[in-house]
Amino acid sequence: MKKDRKSPLTESFGYAFEGIWTGIRKERNMKIHCLAIILVTLAGTLFQITAVEWCICLLLFALVASLELVNTAVEAVVDLVTEEKKPLAKIAKDTAAGAVLFSAIVSVIIGCIIFVPYLMELFQKM
Numbered sequence: 001m002k003k004d005r006k007s008p009l010t011e012s013f014g015y016a017f018e019g020i021w022t023g024i025r026k027e028r029n030m031k032i033h034c035l036a037i038i039l040v041t042l043a044g045t046l047f048q049i050t051a052v053e054w055c056i057c058l059l060l061f062a063l064v065a066s067l068e069l070v071n072t073a074v075e076a077v078v079d080l081v082t083e084e085k086k087p088l089a090k091i092a093k094d095t096a097a098g099a100v101l102f103s104a105i106v107s108v109i110i111g112c113i114i115f116v117p118y119l120m121e122l123f124q125k126m
Contacts, residue, residue, distance in 0.1 A: 030068050030072070033104070056110065060110060070099075
């Protein structure tokens with residue numbers, strides 16, 4: 001029996017980056033998340049947020065983007081398995097999408113907690 005060989009680490013990273021790039025190119029919601037990441041990064045730079053605030057933002061970026069990629073994978077697998085409308089397929093797709101939505105809503109709330117004080121300070125100076 002032939003022993004299975006794992007692909008080189010660089011190949012594994014290549015597949016992972018290909019998955020990220022595919023998600024960005026093909027998924028509308030991933031493009032929206034990327035735009036939000038850019039806008040929050042610009043705001044963080046403008047307001048010179050603290051290192052802890054940056055860490056929180058980076059974790060939230062990773063959480064939302066990762067869940068969006070997992071949601072895309074779940075949808076692709078469900079679509080691969082069946083073209084019929086099935087209750088379990090709907091549950092799989094809806095709950096994966098719900099996870100993304102939940103993390104995005106909480107991220108916006110945390111973003112408001114971080115950025116509203118900076119905005120209030122800016123408006124008070126005007």
